[in-house]
Structures are given as structure tokens and as C-alpha cells.
């Protein structure tokens with residue numbers, strides 16, 4: 001270590017109800033330090049989405065790697081809740097959490113169908129050993145034998161009241177990504193997967209407000225599931241769906257969106273927006289970033305917003321939505337994070 005390189009400070013984090021003490025340095029999350037110590041700290045996604053590691057901060061101050069205000073309810077926040085996977089200590093802390101793994105169900109799955117949706121997104125259909133009950137918008141953990149850590153994928157099809165024996169995902173290839181490089185490497189039909197879930201509380205909340213859905217790339221998956229599963233009063237809401245893609249080659253599931261919204265009784269507008277479409281092409285629709293189009297929506301502040309896709313797009317859209325006056329508690333999102341930011345140990 002060089003003469004002037006700073007050693008991260010170390011703090012003691014005490015779990016009130018069990019008396020366990022964990023030494024956590026200022027660059028390590030509470031969850032990581034607890035797992036390193038061998039504690040059965042509840043967790044799933046590790047990226048601030050599933051809220052399984054919700055913890056009460058009894059005393060002390062933390063630094064959040066990501067703003068957790070959108071995944072925690074107002075009641076949680078007022079009660080001092082933090083997410084251990086996103087929290088770095090700034091001093092000695094007292095926290096409280098019920099140790100023991102988060103309740104999960106595991107299913108045996110077999111890949112039964114693969115559809116090329118775009119040059120880098122596969123539609124993956126998986127038959128399960130029994131029915132899974134999920135709410136549209138939720139996600140599952142997928143893993144194959146030998147993969148160290150499962151990866152998160154949103155359910156992409158209608159959730160059936162009688163449960164789904166078959167589930168579908170839209171999986172985008174991440175260059176250098178372990179799971180997706182494996183999936184795309186050869187025909188995986190017949191391969192067994194373990195499917196865990198369902199997780200997350202990204203889902204359509206009952207309201208009469210108009211809705212704005214914003215998705216990028218495979219962020220289409222949970223929005224399509226929400227649109228296909230919507231019924232009753234959901235259908236009376238006016239809704240706008242902004243779908244961001246680079247070029248026409250990245251657009252997909254357009255017929256599915258059209259079919260899903262045929263039943264809509266309120267106004268429904270679907271607006272694909274292309275950021276890198278060649279100028280000379282025949283594309284008659286919107287060009288630019290999805291975020292450019294957000295500001296064109298009339299009475300935006302009255303909308304409830306649902307966002308899914310790459311973290312960069314979500315963060316940019318959140319800035320626009322907040323500036324428009326939409327209340328924080330009316331914005332719901334799932335950031336499609338991968339492990340790159342965790343490996344670097346850097347905040348996103």
C-alpha cells in the first residue's frame with residue numbers, strides 16, 4: 001500500500017436483537033460484511049430491488065449506494081428502514097433485522113422454447129415442475145447448475161389466476177456476462193434451470209390516475225406482463241407507454257403490446273422512441289431519447305409512473321419525472337442492474 005493511500009475506516013455494526021457485532025469498513029455494505037461473517041442475513045437480489053434485506057437502522061448514519069426511497073414505502077422510511085445491500089456505515093451503528101434466509105420457493109424448470117426477439121434479446125420459455133403464482137411486474141431468479149449466483153429476470157407474460165406452469169422471460173445478452181453468454185452460446189432447449197421466486201413489488205397499484213409506462217430494451221418484459229394481466233378498473237385508466245430502443249432492429253413485441261391493449265377502455269398510446277436510427281431511414285415515429293418525450297405528456301404530474309430497464313435510462317427518466325412534479329410515492333421502478341457495479345465496489 002502506498003504511503004498516502006487511505007485505508008477505509010472500520011466501524012462496529014451491532015444487531016440489537018441478537019447482540020451480534022460485525023466489523024464493517026466504510027467501503028463494504030452491511031449485507032456483505034454480515035454474509036462474510038457467516039450470518040444468515042436475509043437477502044436475494046443484492047442490488048437494492050427485492051427489499052429482502054430490509055433492516056431497521058436504530059442508531060447511527062449510513063451512506064446509501066443507491067436511493068432506496070423508491071423501493072421502500074413511506075412507512076418503512078419513517079420507521080428507519082434501510083437496505084443492508086445498499087448501505088455503507090459512516091460510523092458505529094445499531095441495527096435490527098430478523099436473521100434467517102428470506103422465504104423463497106424453488107422450482108425445477110426446463111427450457112422448452114427460445115425465440116430470437118432482436119439481435120440481442122431472446123424470448124425464453126421455461127416449463128416448471130408445478131405452478132408458480134406471481135403478480136405481473138415481479139421477477140424470478142434463474143440459475144443453471146454450476147452458476148454461483150442466480151440472475152434476476154422479470155416475468156414477461158400474463159400471470160394466470162390459476163398459477164403459471166410455464167413462464168416466459170425476455171433475456172438480453174450482456175457482453176462478458178456469465179449467465180447470458182452461457183444462454184446465447186448454443187441451443188439450450190431441454191436444459192434444466194432452477195427458478196426461484198416470485199420476488200419484488202414492482203406491480204400495477206390500484207388507482208384511477210393516468211399511468212405512464214417507460215421501458216428500455218428488455219424492460220419491455222414486466223410492462224408487457226402488466227398490460228396482459230390488467231383487468232377491471234385498471235383498464236379504465238388512460239395510459240401512455242414510452243418504449244426506448246436504439247434502432248428499428250431493437251424494437252420487438254409490438255404486436256403483443258397491441259393485442260394486450262385492445263381491451264383497454266381508457267385512452268392508450270404506445271410510443272416507441274429510437275435513439276440511434278439512421279437519419280435517412282424510413283422510420284416515421286419519434287427519434288431521440290425516451291426522456292425527451294416525457295416532457296410532452298400533458299398533466300404529467302397527475303400520472304403514476306412505472307419504469308423498467310437499464311439503470312442509466314431509469315435514472316434519467318426519474319430526474320424528468322421528479323422535475324415534472326410527480327410525487328415520489330407515485331413512481332415505481334425496477335432497475336435492470338447486473339453485477340458490474342458490485343464487482344468494482346463502486347456506487348452506481
Ligand SMILES: Cc1cc2nc3c(=O)[nH]c(=O)nc-3n(C[C@H](O)[C@H](O)[C@H](O)COP(=O)(O)OP(=O)(O)OC[C@H]3O[C@@H](n4cnc5c(N)ncnc54)[C@H](O)[C@@H]3O)c2cc1C
Pocket residue numbers: 045047049139151152153154155169170171172173174175176177178179180181200218219221222334335336337338339340341343344
Ligand atoms: C429486478 C431485476 C429484474 C431484471 N429483469 C431483467 C429482464 O427481464 N431481462 C433482462 O434482460 N435483464 C433483466 N435484469 C438484468 C439482469 O439480471 C442482468 O442483466 C443479468 O444479471 C446479467 O447477467 P450476466 O450473468 O449475463 O452478467 P454478469 O455476470 O452479471 O455481468 C455483468 C457485467 O459485469 C461484467 N463483469 C463480470 N465479472 C466482472 C469482474 N470480475 N470485474 C469487472 N466486471 C465484471 C461483465 O463483463 C458484464 O459486462 C433484471 C435485473 C433486476 C435487478
